[in-house]
Amino acid sequence: MSELEVARPAVRSADIMRIMELIPHRYPFLLIDRVEEIVVGESAVGVKNVTINEQFFQGHFPRQPVMPGVLIVEAMAQTAAVLVVETLDGEAAGKLVYFMTIDSARFRKPVVPGATIKIHVVKERNRRNVWKFRGEARVEGALVAEAKFSAMIMDD
Numbered sequence: 001m002s003e004l005e006v007a008r009p010a011v012r013s014a015d016i017m018r019i020m021e022l023i024p025h026r027y028p029f030l031l032i033d034r035v036e037e038i039v040v041g042e043s044a045v046g047v048k049n050v051t052i053n054e055q056f057f058q059g060h061f062p063r064q065p066v067m068p069g070v071l072i073v074e075a076m077a078q079t080a081a082v083l084v085v086e087t088l089d090g091e092a093a094g095k096l097v098y099f100m101t102i103d104s105a106r107f108r109k110p111v112v113p114g115a116t117i118k119i120h121v122v123k124e125r126n127r128r129n130v131w132k133f134r135g136e137a138r139v140e141g142a143l144v145a146e147a148k149f150s151a152m153i154m155d156d
Contacts, residue, residue, distance in 0.1 A: 012038040014082055022085040022093055023078060028055045031075040032082070032119065041087045046079030046119035050111055057113065067111040072119075072145045073102060076135035080121045084131055084153060087123075097151045100130065105147040115139045129153045 014022065014035040025031070037045040050067055057065040081097040111117060121135040130152050137145040 012040065012086060014038065019082060023081045024096060025078060030078070031071060032078045035079060035082050038083055038086050041123065043120070043122045044079050044083040046075065046082070048075050048117040048119065050113055050115045050117060052113040065113055069105070069107040069145060072111060072117065072137050073105060073147050073149065075117065076119050076121055076137065076147060077149060077151060079119045080131070080133045080135065080151065083121060083123065092153050096154050098154060100150045100152050103148040107145050109139070109142060109144045111139060111144050117144070
């Protein structure tokens with residue numbers, strides 16, 4: 001391989017059907033619609049289309065709907081879970097991913113119906129079944145939330 005032919009990890013994607021094969025979450029708690037970029041072992045970009053039909057808008061808040069920040073962090077975790085399963089080449093498919101820590105969570109702007117959230121997660125490190133990530137959520141390029149988190153992959 002020449003210097004110009006740098007080895008790069010394969011880039012994959014996952015539609016909603018593939019996501020449901022990889023992680024056990026289902027409506028109303030499946031919070032990502034697709035993963036448009038998966039760089040195995042490194043990073044992923046998930047997408048959440050926020051609609052007024054989301055159940056949480058019934059109570060958060062009826063006159064001024066705002067997506068709860070904790071659900072944005074959950075969407076980051078689900079994107080990370082897809083990355084983990086793809087990285088482990090399917091051997092973790094259907095296993096449960098439990099949050100261990102959520103650190104440095106910051107919520108910058110409210111997310112409202114009609115928004116499309118791009119969720120960027122980057123693996124910082126992993127050791128056996130414990131994985132650490134940092135995530136950012138953006139709407140139209142603007143940072144709306146960020147967090148560092150770790151999760152443990154467990155049999156269900």
